[in-house]
Amino acid sequence: MSSRRLVTLSVNGREHEFDVLVHRPLLEVLREDLGLTGAKECCAVGECGACTVLVDGLTVNSCLMLAVEADNRQITTIEGLTPGESLSPLQDSFLAHGAVQCGFCIPGMIVSAQFLLDSNPSPTASEINEGLAGNLCRCGGYKRMLRAVEAITEPEA
Numbered sequence: 001m002s003s004r005r006l007v008t009l010s011v012n013g014r015e016h017e018f019d020v021l022v023h024r025p026l027l028e029v030l031r032e033d034l035g036l037t038g039a040k041e042c043c044a045v046g047e048c049g050a051c052t053v054l055v056d057g058l059t060v061n062s063c064l065m066l067a068v069e070a071d072n073r074q075i076t077t078i079e080g081l082t083p084g085e086s087l088s089p090l091q092d093s094f095l096a097h098g099a100v101q102c103g104f105c106i107p108g109m110i111v112s113a114q115f116l117l118d119s120n121p122s123p124t125a126s127e128i129n130e131g132l133a134g135n136l137c138r139c140g141g142y143k144r145m146l147r148a149v150e151a152i153t154e155p156e157a
Contacts, residue, residue, distance in 0.1 A: 007071040011036070012080025020067045027051045027062035030077060038078035038107040049135030052108035053077050059115045059134070078107035081114060089152050090114055097148040101139035109135045113149045121154040128153075 002022075009016050009026075011034060018029060025044075030036045030053070039062050040050035046061040053062045054076040082088045087095070090110055100106050109132060116123055116131030123131065128149050137145070 005068050005071075007068055009067070009070055009075055010073065011075045012077060018067065022066065022068050024067050025063055026053070026055075026060075026065045026067045026070050026075070029067045030062060030075075036077050036079050040104055040107065042104070047136070048105070049108045049112065050105055052111045052135065054111060054115060057115075057118075059112055061134075076111075078111055081110070088114070090117065090149070093148040093152045094145065097144050097151065099141055099144035099148040101137075101141045105135055105137045105139075109137070109145060113145075117149070117153065123149075123153060125150065 004019055005022055006017060006019050009018065009029070011030065016034065018033060020029060027039055027041055030039055031041065039053050041063065042048045042050040044063050046064040049061065051062040052059050054060070055065065055070060056073050082091070090113055094100055094106065094110060112132055112135050113128075116128065120127060125146065128146055132145065132149070
């Protein structure tokens with residue numbers, strides 16, 4: 001059995017082919033091979049959420065997913081949430097609410113929050129807490145982050 005495999009990754013709408021070691025994490029390919037450094041390498045055991053990306057529309061800790069597991073799947077990183085240089089409404093809200101402190105956890109936090117809002121445009125405060133529970137912030141800026149998400153939720157009809 002070969003220790004390498006050819007994979008096709010669709011990242012932020014663009015296809016890339018890689019010959020990867022079968023044990024290589026997706027996070028490593030994103031950061032080192034594609035230069036997409038938004039997803040952070042921190043705990044390497046799926047505890048902190050700093051490496052959160054979307055795979056086929058679902059949140060994934062990219063430090064735990066192997067690149068070969070992502071073969072022929074749609075991957076969205078923080079860099080792919082909006083086209084061009086503009087910020088998303090969620091990113092703007094994080095800035096407006098002072099929810100960005102050191103910034104290390106923010107990409108994973110925003111990807112998780114965007115997944116939540118895409119799934120439920122009108123989450124309750126409790127649902128926002130739960131939706132962001134897999135992401136740790138070392139600076140303790142949770143209240144600002146929660147307010148930033150709440151600020152762009154759609155009002156219930």
